[in-house]
């Protein structure tokens with residue numbers, strides 16, 4: 001059995017609900033931070049400045065998990081590749097691609113769960129989407145280049161984020177855009193301390209900027225809250241650092 005937490009059924013159900021359950025199915029208590037819901041959809045729809053991307057041919061969603069932002073990108077791009085290391089996540093994303101529907105168990109309390117039918121908006125052309133299992137630190141050389149790349153809440157889960165950051169200039173076409181979100185939740189169980197992008201006591205964003213310059217220049221930077229339901233009375237509330245970059249010509 002894998003000890004990757006992203007292969008566990010607990011995280012699979014949690015991520016299916018996080019990505020696809022309706023706001024009122026996720027946040028069932030009154031008064032919670034509703035603006036933090038629908039994070040993967042917001043990443044796809046607000047992360048890029050679509051009107052300034054020269055072509056909207058191909059997009060790549062790195063660390064796509066169960067694929068919500070990948071499907072949302074298909075509203076704007078002709079082909080979208082969702083890429084993730086977790087077989088369990090990619091298998092579920094493929095069920096959603098093939099059937100437009102998946103069943104998930106939402107945790108309520110103790111042994112009590114609610115069965116949800118999760119669906120993809122029928123306006124989204126699901127045949128524009130492809131899901132691929134793989135390691136974002138060693139993406140196959142023949143994957144090609146993209147008009148837009150998303151990497152949402154991925155880099156602080158990689159053992160060596162620099163391996164991906166060094167590859168990004170090859171993946172994004174000149175004039176194309178890169179959207180990164182990260183809460184910089186560095187944990188040694190995922191990333192050895194030496195690889196935390198905080199060398200020379202730089203803060204993590206400065207480390208990210210040094211890694212991406214000069215191939216990319218920063219277009220915009222803002223905070224993006226998100227909410228993951230653990231059960232009816234317990235949620236993870238996090239404020240990710242979002243940044244949009246353009247690949248220099």
Ligand SMILES: C[S@@+](CC[C@H](N)C(=O)[O-])C[C@H]1O[C@@H](n2cnc3c(N)ncnc32)[C@H](O)[C@@H]1O
Nearest residue numbers: 006063064065084085086134135136152153157
């Ligand atoms: C914190 S989740 C974020 C998922 C999604 N982007 C979102 O914002 O909901 C991190 C994701 O990165 C994936 N991941 C972890 N290591 C990876 C790697 N080496 N290559 C590709 N994906 C990876 C995990 O399987 C998981 O789906």
